[in-house]
Amino acid sequence: MASAEQGQRVLLQGNEAVVHGAIAAGCRFFAGYPITPASEISELLSVMLPKVGGTFIQMEDEIASMGAIIGASLAGVKSMTATSGPGFSLMQENLGYACITEVPCVVVNVMRGGPSTGLPTNVSQGDVLMARWGTHGDHPIIVLAVSSVSDCFSITVRAFNLSEKYRVPVILLSDEVVAHTRESVVLPSQDKVRVVDRIAPSVPPQWYKPYADNNRGVPDMAAFGEGYRHHVTGLVHDERGFPTQQPKEIESFLMRLHDKITKGFSEIMITKNHLMEDAEVCVIAYGCVSRAALMAIKMARQHGIKAGLLQLVTLFPFPRKAVDAALRQCKAAIVPELNLGQMAREINRVNQTGTRIIKHNRIDGQMITPNEILKQILGVS
């Protein structure tokens, strides 16, 4: 079992880095159910959490795990679960519950091939749209994708911070390749890690309205047991938390859920540009595929082609501004994905400039290689 001292160079696999990121971000509760390729996250947290005064529990299934992390978060403790496709399917109902009750939590989905039990030990990016739309109803959610071991640390911290700040569940999409790749990384020491905590109410308990709007659109959040007795329900509720059927209250509540995320767009949208300054052809990729894409654009540059990479870290809300800029700049965009084009669909949706968008997909459980992407780049140049 790897034990990483912060501030030191260590060899870690992605799943282990997620654990270190979570602990650094202040996660003190984890509930999960074993599934490949996410199991190492549970295993390492079962060792580390009690050492920092936290709690680990292996629940009877993923539905229970999701319920438990919501309960723990309501009791004031930063919480997380980790799973893969089939488990993520089971979490959807309670994920929706976390959306409507605005309970911060982080759900890691280490993607593997699907549908169903699919390809347990093979890589995939097949759950992208499910992460956005898997639970019923209109709801906002934040979906982030990691591509490296160092991402696994820093983006996990980001996931917690965004979750706490906006009171929204955050889905961290990892994949089998990122999860099991070992890389040498330097983890920042704790004092270098920016940690955001939810804002607790400062008014006297009798004045507290648990779902009242404010200038952030994010109500202050009281933990159970701190004197602010309130009601939490998955039913659409008024600002006091009680069920409502008033059309006016319903709409203003649901709109606030969306608006709070809109207000935070600039902070939530994380993308990375690689050699994009003068790019004429770009690759838009995320997760493990962006690693192959980075190599491919470098190879293309050796062929004299001005290729660049737009790496999406935030997948949802969709980083339209960054994608739009890349599409305006380039004559063609190649979108390699380990699915049949789930993000390509989003990219096409925002394509205002008629830029050629070329999908490149694999669903055979194998990685997309740099050479495959290079071939596509050469094809459009």
Added chain:
Amino acid sequence: MVVETEVIRREYLRHDKKFPHVWCPGCGNGIVLGSLLRAIHGLGLPKDDVVVVSGIGCSSRMTTYIDFNTLHTTHGRALTFATGVKLAKPRLKVIAVMGDGDATAIGGNHFIHAARRNISITAIIVNNSTYGMTGGQYSPTTPYGSRSTTSVYGHVEHDFSIAELAVTAGASFVARGTVYHAAQLDKLLEEAMSKRGFSVVEVISNCHVQHGRRNKLGDAVTMITGFRDRAVPVAKAAKMTAEEMQGKFSIGVLCDVDKPVSTEEYERIRSEACQLKS
């Protein structure tokens, strides 16, 4: 008694909530609610330290009306949320209120595992032999042969005995009461809430609107007094034959054992691990 009720009403109901409640007149849920509040009052638990979690169903609406930290969750999952709350803040008194369908159909797996785990939570299961809220379909406790909206020809499956299931699954304390025996129910709930480990109180209740009407069991009063006639104290029931127990059920404490409690065990592990580190 009158003063007592007034105190309970003033102290524990949410007056800023838009009453009325959703229950049908005469529903046993109100009696269970009264018992729950009297038990909490009797134990002198500070309101801020009590968390009441419920699932989905008529009985689960209880959390809306009472002035504690309340959590109305998803159907069948109350115990999973309760587990998270309890583990995250063990000093809180966590009570889960569920219907029979909620606790033993969709939530059956969570129920047996909470019992096996022996986590310090009190589960109150309001058993009205049907799915009240969705309109009287058969539930895991609907008796063989009875009619429901999904068994109009008579039910062909057999029912669970919730309390016995809890005993077998490993709960520390298991009791059964009825909404007729309200005074006894207060006591059973007090005992359950004072117990270390997972405690279960199954409350036989009336849904005269959905279950009673379809099976010609009479109005609320008839159904509730029917529980008086069919209930047999546990000790007496133990001496009766299966035949004598036909159509009857036992009430009282079925099981009260002491064994390691996972919530407390984990606290020990945590403090040991913390020391190990420093």
